[in-house]
Each structure stands twice: as structure tokens, then as C-alpha cells.
Amino acid sequence: MIGTSAVILLWLPGRIAGVCGIAYGAMSRISGGNFDKEELSWRLTFLLGLILGAAIFHLVSGAEIPIRDINLIALATGGLLVGLGTKLGSGCTSGHGVVGIGRLSVRSIVATMTFMIAGITSMFVFRHVLGLI
Amino acid sequence: MVAFISLVCGTLFGIGLAASGMTDPAKVQGFLDVFGHWDPSLVFVMGGAVTVTLLSFRFVLTLQKPVFADSFHLPEATKVDARLLVGAVLFGIGWAIAGFCPGPAIASIAYLNPDIGIFLVAMFGGAYLGQILLKKV
Numbered sequence: 001m002i003g004t005s006a007v008i009l010l011w012l013p014g015r016i017a018g019v020c021g022i023a024y025g026a027m028s029r030i031s032g033g034n035f036d037k038e039e040l041s042w043r044l045t046f047l048l049g050l051i052l053g054a055a056i057f058h059l060v061s062g063a064e065i066p067i068r069d070i071n072l073i074a075l076a077t078g079g080l081l082v083g084l085g086t087k088l089g090s091g092c093t094s095g096h097g098v099v100g101i102g103r104l105s106v107r108s109i110v111a112t113m114t115f116m117i118a119g120i121t122s123m124f125v126f127r128h129v130l131g132l133i
Numbered sequence: 134m135v136a137f138i139s140l141v142c143g144t145l146f147g148i149g150l151a152a153s154g155m156t157d158p159a160k161v162q163g164f165l166d167v168f169g170h171w172d173p174s175l176v177f178v179m180g181g182a183v184t185v186t187l188l189s190f191r192f193v194l195t196l197q198k199p200v201f202a203d204s205f206h207l208p209e210a211t212k213v214d215a216r217l218l219v220g221a222v223l224f225g226i227g228w229a230i231a232g233f234c235p236g237p238a239i240a241s242i243a244y245l246n247p248d249i250g251i252f253l254v255a256m257f258g259g260a261y262l263g264q265i266l267l268k269k270v
Binding site: 004008056067070082089101110 | 134150235257
């Protein structure tokens with residue numbers, strides 16, 4: 001589903017299905033007052049689609065919504081790092097992981113391996129060494 | 134047309150995220166907990182997505198241009214630099230701590246749980262901070 005969506009997005013309108021690129025692209029256009037219709041609207045509709053898709057899935061399948069008790073400080077700290085990291089690193093799991101590797105981009109392959117290792121290592125440290133998460 | 138196609142793609146993507154468990158932080162953290170109680174199911178999710186793109190992009194990128202646009206909007210950067218690596222490391226750490234990455238976090242708005250708002254505000258805040266930092270360098 002995720003892969004197919006990325007393929008269609010590249011094939012038809014020629015865009016990269018990298019969520020943070022799409023989201024930050026929209027954010028900088030809105031905050032910069034650049035309301036270029038096409039560049040802003042496709043980004044917003046993609047993001048809207050993400051929300052709709054999740055809603056449709058749960059409504060149609062009846063699958064339980066995963067509400068977990070995540071510490072709010074963890075959400076805030078994690079969010080900050082994710083935002084800063086994906087901005088500096090120019091991509092996230094979809095942009096680098098799915099699309100980037102699909103394009104055989106060396107940058108994306110390296111970035112994906114790096115964030116995976118960082119994530120796995122952090123998990124080990126925070127959960128098993130520090131017992132925080 | 135581009136906006137409509139994008140809406141459809143976003144929706145497919147969102148269904149995929151929700152169906153695969155990417156919107157469940159417990160599942161994401163389980164996937165990253167390789168040295169503990171490892172839940173490898175997300176390996177198949179990413180593996181499946183990458184297989185589809187690897188196989189299909191080879192053909193799509195040989196086209197002169199996308200069907201509904203003048204050209205492919207592809208990133209130009211090719212070098213692996215410090216910025217990329219630092220960014221990836223920070224992202225990985227944040228991903229482990231919160232259990233969310235951008236896509237699932239945005240899709241989770243559908244769950245109407247205000248907690249995700251904290252992640253999203255922090256995320257956009259972090260991105261904005263990144264933008265400022267990049268201008269200074």
C-alpha cells in the first residue's frame with residue numbers, strides 16, 4: 001500500500017512521497033507567505049489523505065485504535081529530535097527509507113541505515129540500560 | 134489534478150500506515166527493541182514498501198516525464214555529508230523515544246487523541262529550529 005502510493009505519486013505527478021519533505025515544504029510555504037497554488041495544494045492534500053486513510057482503515061476494518069500511554073515528555077523530546085533530525089537529514093522513513101532506497105540513492109541508503117542504527121541503539125540505551133522507556 | 138492524485142496517494146499511504154501498525158508506537162518501539170523483546174513485523178512493512186519501489190522506480194524513472202507534470206521533482210543533492218548523518222542520528226534517537234515518525238504522527242490525527250498534538254508541535258518546532266540552524270551554517 002505504502003510502496004504503491006509512492007510509485008503512483010512519482011509516476012503521475014512526479015513527486016517524492018517523503019512525508020517530512022511534504023510537511024515541511026508546506027510549512028515553509030505557509031510561513032513564508034508563498035501560497036503558490038500547485039506546490040502548496042498537493043502537499044496539503046497528501047497530508048490530508050494520510051489522516052483520511054488512517055480513519056478509513058479503522059472504520060472499515062474495525063481494528064482497534066492504538067492508544068498508548070506514552071509519557072508526554074517523551075513525546076515532546078522525541079518530537080523535537082524527529083523534527084530537527086529530519087529537517088537536517090532531509091528525510092525520514094518514507095522519504096529516505098521507501099522512496100530514497102527505491103531510487104537507489106546512496107544518500108538515502110546511508111541515511112536509512114544511520115537512523116535505524118541510531119533508533120535501535122537508543123532503544124537499547126533508554127529501555128535496557130536506563131530503564132526509561 | 135495533481136492535488137487530487139496526491140490526495141488519493143496520501144489516502145493509500147495512510148491506510149498502509151494504519152494497517153501496518155506504524156501508527157502504533159508500541160509496535161514501532163518493539164521493532165527498534167532488537168536487543169530486547171524484538172517485534173520484527175515492521176521489517177516486512179518496510180521491506181514490502183521498498184521492494185515495490187525498487188522494482189517500479191526503475192521503470193518509472195526511465196519515462197521522459199511524469200504523466201501529469203513537466204518533470205520529476207527529485208532532490209539534487211548527492212553527497213553524503215555531516216548534515217545528513219547528524220540529522221539521521223537525531224531522527225533515530227527521537228523516533229525511539231517517542232515511537233513516532235512524521236508520517237504516522239500526522240496520520241494519527243485521525244485518532245482524535247490530543248497527545249499526538251504534543252509530538253507534532255514539537256516536531257514542527259524542531260524542523261523550524263533546523264531551518265534556522267541551516268541558514269546560519
